[in-house]
Every structure is written in C-alpha cells, then in structure tokens.
Amino acid sequence: MRYLITGTAGFIGFHLAHSLLQEGHHVLGVDNFSPYYDVELKEDRNALLERFEHFKVSRLPLEDSRALNSVWDAFQPEVVIHLAAQAGVRYSIDHPEAYISSNIVGSFNVLEAARRFKPHHLMAASTSSAYGANTHMPFEENDRAVHPITLYAATKSATELMGHSYAHLFGVPTTFFRFFTVYGPWGRPDMALFKFAKAILADEPIDVYGDGEMSRDFTYVDDLVEAIVRLAQVAPNEANRVEGDSLSPVAPFRLVNIGGGKPSPLMDYIGELERALGLSAKKNYLPMQDGDVPHTTASAELLERLIDYKPHTPISLGVPAFVGWYRQRYRV
Template structure:
C-alpha cells in the first residue's frame, strides 16, 4: 500500500516508516527537520530510511499547505499517518506559539489534505496527556477528557476535536491513537530515558521530578509500531464497533484508541533498570513536580485488544536495555 507519513525524521515516524518499508509498502515521508533537538539525529534517521528504494522524502513545514500537497501528489496515499507535532509538555510552557503553529494549524493542514484526497484511512497521533487531571485509572477512551494540564495536551485534544468534525462533515475515516510514554532506540534527546543515560554516563546528576513518586505506562516503540500497523487495517465503522468500551463516534467514522500495555512502572524502578543496563549508579537530583506533569498514567488497552488482538508486551527492563545498547553504539560511549 501507499503511505504518507508526516514526521518521518522524528522518533516514532522513523520506526513506523522502517516497519512499513520492511513489510513491502511504499512510504513518502514529510518533515520540517526543525532544530527543536539535535538535527544530526533527525538526519541520521532520514538517511537510514533513504536506503530503501520505496522511500521518498519531502522537506517542508507542516503548516505549509503547498508543501504538504506536493508530498501528497508524490505519494498518492491510500493511508495518511500524521505523526508530526511539536512534542514535549515542559517546552510548551516556554514556547507556546510553536505548539499552536504545528499542532493546531499544522494538523488542520493535514485535515484539509484528507478532505481533498479522501484516503482510505487517516490516522493521527494524540497523547495520554489529554487525560490531564483525570484520576480514574486506568484511562479508558470513553472517559471525559476536559481538564488538560499543559498547552501541549490542550493542542492535542483540540486536534482530536477538529479531526472528529472533519470526519463527520467530509466522511474521512479517522483513528486518533493516544500514546503513553514511548521510548526506545533513536529516541528523542528531550525524553527522560535519553537524558538519564546521557547524564549518568557523563557523571552528572539526573533531575527526578515529583521526588521519584511518579509512575508511567511506558510503551516500547516496536510495540507501538506493531499496534499502528494493525490499526491501519481497522477502518472505523459500525462493522467493527466494540460494545461497551468503544469510542467510535455516533455521527462519524471516527475513533480514539489507547496504545499501551496497561502496566505502569514506578519512576524509581525505571531508573534502577537503567542503572542495571549501564552497570553504574546514577546521581539523583530530587525535585518537585514539574508544572503540567501528572503523577501517574495507566492505560486500559481493552479496545486495542478487541480491535487488533494485540497488547504491547515488551518488558520495560528489555526495552531499557535495548535503548542503552543503541545509545552506546550510536554515540560510541
């Protein structure tokens, strides 16, 4: 099949494109390759993807409709997967405009493209952060999500709402998947595991927010990719409605789906697994909770299991070890 993926220079986009290419699909990637973090890492991802004869790449800003149209004309996509976004809860406090430009205007540009070309399936990356102040865990897709605690989360929730309206008005079959703390090789330098490993190897202290009394439903990137590839074939509609737990809209071919294993890991256990993989102890700088953060996340993966027969299952210990191994090889540490 023919895929157009936004964000292929990014962490998840790179892994998803790699998987689809390995499965024999054609992939056109679109990315602005911004300097939010080390551009060399993004370029390394694109270079690796470009080794495949079925991969093509278009560089451009997400909010540039003409650039995105060029990518679509090249791709002639049957499925559009929108992963490009300005990520990061903490950075959204310092640079809110970037989130409005990318996550709102940029996502609207993708929706306009989908309205024009009518793909078989439009798939959008959302986040567990939309659950915000909700304390009723595990988080289920049909719970209310009205109390986002960061602008990042608010822009992702807004994207979901815009996508639902386009699905209703223009009949675009749409799945928005909510990610839960994705990690793994080629991960982003602004994410916890990358920062922890980098600082520990340098002998520097790592910042541990909430005094370590936090937990996350960590999702290994290969598991996430497996779930997305399976969901690509599950086009939202009454034929696959799941009674009782389904977020499928009553007025549109639109659904949101959690992608996670439903097994939260305490932050201090996560750090111990990293220390075990590195063979060295980390220096800890215990800090208060960061603004916009939540103390814990936990997903209910029942809908994902019902739709695809799959639940992410890579152990956090194995995933952390795989990241540490990649980091040492990539950076020669």
C-alpha cells in the same frame, strides 16, 4: 500499500516508516527537520530510510498547505499517518507559539488535504496528556477529558476534536491514538531516558521529579509501531464496532489508547537503566514540575479487542535495548 507519514525524521515516525518499508510498502515521508533537538539525529534516521527503494521524503513544514497538497496529490496515499508535531510538555510553557503553529495549523492542513484527496484511512497521533487532570485509572477512551493542564495537551485535544468534525462532515475514516510514554532506540534527546543515560555516563546527577513517587505506562517503540500497523487495517465503521468502543455515533471516527496497561514506578525505570549501564545514578530529588501528572495507566481493552494485540515489552528488556543503541551511537 501507499503510506504518507508526517514526521518520518522523528523518533516514532522513523520506526514506523522503517517497519512498513521492510514489509514492502511505499512510504512518502513529510518532515521539516525542525531544530527543536539535534538535527543530525534526524538526518541519520532519514538516511537509513533512504536506503529503501520505496521511500521518498519531502522536506516541508505542514504549515505550507500548498506544498503539502502538491506532494499528497502526486503520491496519492491510501493511508495517512499524521505524527508530526511540536512535542514536549514543559517546552510548551515557554514556547506556546510553536504548538499553535505546528499542532493546530499543521494538523488543520493535514485535515484539509484529507478532505480533498480522501484517503482510505486517516490516522493521527495524540497523547496520554490529553487526559489532563483526570484521576480515574486506567485512562479509558470514553472518559471525559476536558481539563488539559498544559498547552501541549490542549493542542492535542483540539486536534482530536477537529479530526472528529472533519470525519463527520466529509466522511474520511479517522483514527486518533493516544500514546503513553514511548521510549526505545533512536529516541528523542529531550526525553527522560536519554537525559538520564547521558548524565549517568558523565557521572552527573539526574533530576528525579515528584520525589521519585511517579509512575508511567512505559511503551516500547516496537510495540507501538506494531499496534499502529495493525490499526491501519481497521478503519473505523459500524461493521467493526466492538464492546466498549469509542467509535463516534455520528462519524467514522475512533479514539484508541496505545499502551500496555502495566505502569512501572519511575524508580524501577531508573533502576533498569542503572543495571543496563552497570553504573549507579546520583539522584537529585525534586518536586513535581508544572504540567506534570503523578501517574499514567492506559486501558488497553479497546486496542486488544480491535487488533488482538497490546504493548507487552517490559522495561527490563526495553531499557537495555535503548542502552545498547545509545552506547553504539555515542561510543560510550
């Protein structure tokens, strides 16, 4: 099949594209190689993808609708997976304009291209942050989620609503998935595991927010990719409606959590990192940060009913896998 993936130089997009290429699919990556974090890391991910005969990358910002339409028209993708976004909860507090430009305008251009070229399935990434101030656990797709506590979350919720309206008006089967704290090799340097590993190896203290009382539904990246690949084959329609579905009553649109439903305490996560590194962390305990939530837990029931699969890799395996990659890449 022919997949167009936005954000292939990014953490998740790279892993997804690599998996699909290994299966023999054709992949067109669209990425602007944003300097939000180390561009060399993005270039190295892209270099690995370019080893595959059936991979091509277009270096362009999604805000450039004319360029996006041109490469989309030439490639004629059957499935489009929109992962590119300005990420980071706390970064959005000080740099809101980046989120409006990338997450709102960029996503609008993807929707407009889908309206024009009609892929078999449009898929797009959202986030567990969309649940905002919701305290009902586990987070369920049909929960009312109207209280985002960061602009990042608000932009992601907005793109979900935009996606639903386009699915209703123009009939493009559309799936949005909400990610839950994805981690693993080739991860982003601004994420906790990466920052913790770097600090511990340098014998520097790590900042532990929420006084270490937080928990997260950590999702290993290979599990996430497997779920996306399987969901790509389940374009939303009445024929595949399941119990407890989030399938819209007026559009071929579905919202799906991708998380295992087994949260781990933050201190356990840090403990696994200490074991994998063979070092103890110096911990600087701090209050919760603005825009953060104390706990996340995904309901994985809908995901499992749709694809007979849910993320399952424990942090006792996932964290050492990250450490192995980190040590090899940075020779530490």
